[in-house]
Amino acid sequence: MMRSSYSRSRGALRGFALCAAVGTLALGGPTAPAVAQTVGPPPLDPSRQASHSLQSFPFPQKQGCMRGNTGNSVIEEKPWSQLVLGFEQAHDQNLTGRGQTVGVIDTGVNATHPRLRGKVQNGGSSVARDGGGDKDCDGHGTIVAGIIAAAPDPTGQTGYVGVAPDASILSIRQSSKLFVDDATNQTIGNTETMAQAINIAVDRGVSVINISQSSCQSIAQASNYSDSGNQELHNAVKYAYERGVVVVAAAGNVGEACQKNPSGSPTTAVLPAWFDDYVLTVASVNQAGAPSEFTVPGPWVDVAAPGENLIALDPGVNGNGLASQIATGDNGQMGPIQGTSFAAPYVSGLAVLIKQKFPDLTAEQVMDRIKETALHPGGINGRNDIVGYGMVDPAAALGDVVPAEWGKAVPPPKPKKLEADVIPQKDFPALIVAMGGAGAGIAAIIFTAFLANAVRNVRARARENSSR
Incomplete structure (x- = not known):
């Protein structure tokens, strides 16, 4: 039975693990011809449940791990994304994510980075060799974890800080593009292991799960009842949702298996965003507030966040500073840090702060709060398929009452x-x-x-x- 696995662009083994144009690890598989049908996932078989342990792949490593920057990586300015979102105002109100844990399902996290030290729990790894969720050869998961929970610079030399700097990270290393099966050219990770990782994170008591990876498939393939990996992923995000865990996922980026959907008539489904009832999906915008060219539209897109020209933790092994560029492409040339992969963790961090302030809210209420307080674009009901309900607004989302909660909570005195x-x-x-x-x-x-x-x-x- 076919299971969707990570796609790999030509020459990826010669290049750096972070894809230049997309900044995300794209999940994909053999594509089936698109057929005309109603957009939306079918009612999948509830009996298809993924294991609550993580599958391990004994694939050989084909490329060395990313190394940290040995030069001066001090960046004094606060990132534009940090200034635009203004989440530091929440920190002034002691909303820092204390007591909350975020499950980062990704390529692992380099737990030795000084700004993440003591924050990262090892949630397991699909990498049989040199495994461990607290290791990251690709660098991708370390950037994601830093956006969510990087501690302030104790020296005061940089203004960079995570959205929820006191939150903990449960890192599950369920994918890597550097470990490849010689016989099939398959890399580590697929929709089944993603489902397994979600179940593990929920069982470990996380309040939010960040998935900065996506499986781009034709609508026909995504709707295929015989794909057990898809069914298991559907049931895993539903399992999380019903237990109050907010699942935040990247909208996906154009390239590899991901195609840019025409507005209102998608031909490519993006998983797990496809399971929109249970997932909060994040698109990318640039410094001008416009949608990023690479962000994949779809009716499942909920909100947007900064995803271009970002500053991040140096994601390399033994990295200890910040980075404004990373090695990308087949030849390791430098390029900007961008992608819906890195827009999603801004929203995961915001969900953590909401969870801290309003611990009794359900996953649905947290997701609704983020959507309803976003900066709505033009479109029917204040949304469109490119950026959903618009760029998130942390100050509004952390307000005492939002419209959906009138009558459910005592409104503040006028x-x-x-x-x-x-x-x-x-x-x-x-x-x-x-x-x-x-x-x-x-x-x-x-x-x-x-x-x-x-x-x-x-x-x-x-x-x-x-x-x-």
């Missing part, structure tokens, strides 16, 4: 209006009475003084007459 009768006004009738009374009093005093003086004068004249 500020009193500054009506005209609230402002003290001059009371002219009272002033007239008061002034009249004051005038009468003064007149009485003057009259009394005049009368007393007149009496004295009369008495004086009387005395003078009597003495004559």
Whole structure:
């Protein structure tokens, strides 16, 4: 039975693990001809449940691990993404992700990076050789984890910080493009192992799961009942959703197996975003707020976040600083850090902060809160297939009440209006009475003084007459 596996572009073994144009690990498989049908996943078989342990692949390593930058990697400025989202204001309110754990299902995380040290739990690995979720040869998962939970720079030399710097990371290394089967050219990871990783993360008590990987398939293949990997992935995200875990996934990037869908008529399904009822899907925007050229549209896209020209933790082995570019392409040339892979963790970090502030919200309520408070674009019902409901707005999402929750929570007291009768006004009738009374009093005093003086004068004249 066919299971969707990671696709690999020509010459990928000669290039660096992070794909230049997309910045994400694309899941894919043999494509079937597209057929006209209703867009949306079919009701899959609930009996197809993935294991709660991770499959291991004994594939040989075909390329060396990414190495950290040995030069000066200090970047003083705060990233534009950090300035635009403004999530540091939440940190000032002690919303830092403390007590929350994020499952990062990716290529692993280099736990030795100083800004991640002590934060990373080993959730297991599909890499049989040199395995461990706390290792990352590809570098991809380390960037993702840093966007979510990088600690502030203790030296104060850089302004870079994660969205939820006090959160923990459960790293599950379920994929890698550097370990390849000689017989089939298959790389490590597929939709079945992704489903397994989701089940493990839920069982380990995470509150949010970040999946910065995508399986791009034709609509026909995604709807194929016989693909057990797809069915297991569907049931895994449903399992997470029903247990209050927010699953955040990348929208996918054009390239490899991913095609750019025409608006309103998709031909390519992106998994796990395809299972939209249970997943919050994130597109990418650039510094101008426009959709990134590489982001894959679809009716399953929910929101967007910064995904171009990013600053990130140096993702290489023994890296200890920051990076604004990474080695990409077949020849290892340098390129910008970009992709929906790196837009998704901004939203995962925001979900963590919401979970911290509102621990009783369900996964659906957290997802709705993020969507309803986003900066809505034009389109029917304030959304479109490219950026969904628009770029996320952390300040609004962390507000006390959002529209969907009116009636479910006590709304905050409304500020009193500054009506005209609230402002003290001059009371002219009272002033007239008061002034009249004051005038009468003064007149009485003057009259009394005049009368007393007149009496004295009369008495004086009387005395003078009597003495004559």
